[in-house]
Amino acid sequence: MTDVSGLSIGILGGTGDQGKGLARRFALAGLSVVIGSRNAERAQEVAGSIGAGATGAANADVAGGCDIVIVAVPYEGHKALLESLTAELSGKIVVDCVNPLGFDKQGAYALPVEEGSAAQQAAAVLPDSRVVAAFHHVSAVVLMDPAVEKVDLDVLVLGDDREATDTVRALADVIPGVRGIYGGRLRNAHQVEALTANIISVNRRYKAHAGLRVTDI
Numbered sequence: 001m002t003d004v005s006g007l008s009i010g011i012l013g014g015t016g017d018q019g020k021g022l023a024r025r026f027a028l029a030g031l032s033v034v035i036g037s038r039n040a041e042r043a044q045e046v047a048g049s050i051g052a053g054a055t056g057a058a059n060a061d062v063a064g065g066c067d068i069v070i071v072a073v074p075y076e077g078h079k080a081l082l083e084s085l086t087a088e089l090s091g092k093i094v095v096d097c098v099n100p101l102g103f104d105k106q107g108a109y110a111l112p113v114e115e116g117s118a119a120q121q122a123a124a125v126l127p128d129s130r131v132v133a134a135f136h137h138v139s140a141v142v143l144m145d146p147a148v149e150k151v152d153l154d155v156l157v158l159g160d161d162r163e164a165t166d167t168v169r170a171l172a173d174v175i176p177g178v179r180g181i182y183g184g185r186l187r188n189a190h191q192v193e194a195l196t197a198n199i200i201s202v203n204r205r206y207k208a209h210a211g212l213r214v215t216d217i
């Protein structure tokens with residue numbers, strides 16, 4: 001298994017629920033974590049609130065300075081943010097967890113994405129980066145809950161670069177209870193992103209924070 005213990009993890013939009021939750025779990029696992037934000041001060045404040053050694057910086061510094069960069073911004077801001085960071089993200093493993101979803105009276109639904117998925121949009125904008133899709137179905141509430149010692153779910157990891165998906169699988173594995181499972185090429189990211197709408201429906205009906213498990217592995 002790939003060793004990620006020496007790698008630094010940056011999170012673009014790490015001031016939001018998802019970024020904070022992932023940052024907290026990675027920092028607790030002993031990894032070097034940098035929260036990113038459009039506002040460096042906000043990033044530092046949020047990093048301080050997480051503790052466990054997490055630090056904060058402007059998104060561009062996070063993108064340029066970290067080994068693995070997670071994109072945790074709303075879909076609306078996804079393309080423009082990545083377009084502004086192509087140089088900083090060149091050669092990096094970029095982990096996209098963005099779910100392009102709309103919400104109406106019937107609940108959540110998948111939005112059409114011209115490139116096929118948010119992850120493919122990232123790959124189109126960042127041809128010199130190693131884009132991997134992962135962490136779409138992880139509940140931020142669960143990640144932040146100090147009462148949850150083990151997070152009971154698998155993380156589907158998709159991408160076209162075997163070494164990069166192995167690295168991100170190992171990153172998922174550092175969260176107690178979680179397994180990173182290879183889930184296919186990047187062209188299959190759409191249904192993984194879209195499945196989040198179904199999970200949100202499950203959560204609403206059963207008042208839960210549901211996760212997925214892959215059996216027989």
Ligand SMILES: NC(=O)c1ccc[n+]([C@@H]2O[C@H](COP(=O)([O-])OP(=O)(O)OC[C@H]3O[C@@H](n4cnc5c(N)ncnc54)[C@H](OP(=O)(O)O)[C@@H]3O)[C@@H](O)[C@H]2O)c1
Pocket residue numbers: 012013014015016017018019036037038039042043071072073074075076077078081097098099100135136137138139140141
């Ligand atoms: N929440 C979950 O449980 C969850 C689970 C799985 C996946 N996701 C995915 O993770 C992503 C983040 O979710 P979230 O709930 O953490 O979202 P969020 O709180 O709404 O946003 C995260 C951060 O993104 C930055 N941001 C907001 N609008 C932006 C824009 N137009 N351009 C650049 N940055 C912007 C903000 O940071 P600054 O203002 O500090 O820059 C914000 O704190 C989403 O794409 C979501 O689909 C979320």
